[in-house]
Amino acid sequence: MITIRASDARGKGDRGWLKSRFTFSFADYQDPAFSGFRVLKVMNEDRIAPGEGFGPHAHRDMEIITVVLEGTLRHRDSLSGTHNVGPNEIQTMSVGTGVVHSETNASESEPVHLMQIWIEPSAEDFAPNYQQVGISPEQKRGKLCLLAAPPGSDGHPATTINQNARVYVADLAPRDVVQHPLGDGRHAWVQVMRGRARLNGHLLQEGDGAAVSDEELVSLAGPGDGRGEVLLFDLP
Numbered sequence: 001m002i003t004i005r006a007s008d009a010r011g012k013g014d015r016g017w018l019k020s021r022f023t024f025s026f027a028d029y030q031d032p033a034f035s036g037f038r039v040l041k042v043m044n045e046d047r048i049a050p051g052e053g054f055g056p057h058a059h060r061d062m063e064i065i066t067v068v069l070e071g072t073l074r075h076r077d078s079l080s081g082t083h084n085v086g087p088n089e090i091q092t093m094s095v096g097t098g099v100v101h102s103e104t105n106a107s108e109s110e111p112v113h114l115m116q117i118w119i120e121p122s123a124e125d126f127a128p129n130y131q132q133v134g135i136s137p138e139q140k141r142g143k144l145c146l147l148a149a150p151p152g153s154d155g156h157p158a159t160t161i162n163q164n165a166r167v168y169v170a171d172l173a174p175r176d177v178v179q180h181p182l183g184d185g186r187h188a189w190v191q192v193m194r195g196r197a198r199l200n201g202h203l204l205q206e207g208d209g210a211a212v213s214d215e216e217l218v219s220l221a222g223p224g225d226g227r228g229e230v231l232l233f234d235l236p
Helices: none
Strands: 002-005 011-014 018-022 040-048 053-059 063-070 073-077 081-085 089-094 099-105 112-119 129-134 145-149 166-172 177-181 187-195 197-199 202-204 209-212 217-221 228-235
Touching: 002 202, 040 099, 040 187, 063 073, 063 145, 063 187, 073 089, 081 089, 081 129, 089 145, 166 177, 166 217, 187 197, 187 217, 202 209, 217 228
Parallel strands: none
Antiparallel strands: 002 209, 011 018, 018 040, 040 112, 053 099, 063 089, 063 112, 073 081, 073 099, 089 129, 145 166, 166 228, 177 217, 187 209, 187 228, 197 202, 197 217
């Protein structure tokens, strides 16, 4: 079964300096029908104006993944200091027992466009951890690149998370097809970050997401023209 969450149906947030689209309930946007999917709790698409951002604030007991699409995000936290995160990088932070951090646009002239993803951990009170790894365009071009997975997973994940979930990215050209089998009792979420893509024959537009359950295989294909950059979550 595939249930599509259309881009235009997502929640909206506008603080002036921050424009957001919420796939799931978040902050002031609450939709009981979309309060996460399995252990995937947050899927926010944010655009932050030059020189602006979120001041210091605390999180605990969550696996937070950030994918920057355009621009540069400046991250500061009480655990690891200051980092700049740009396109073709994956930032993963296990906040566990608690982390105070801030997220701001590193540029005074250009906006930053990013995806912020929260995954519920398998238990509370893990030790906090910060990871930031570069992903070359070749690693995701026409194939699934494993961005995050539990420690000890096959496939050499770029970063590790405290949950039995796997996060992949693929950059698909018109004739590209990638397939991912789903094990018994597993589910998937697909999110199109840029362009368009086909999921088991269904055409997804930019910003669309889809829940996948009771399917043996997730098949992702590039659009008839252009490209599509897609996140795939394999979830318990």
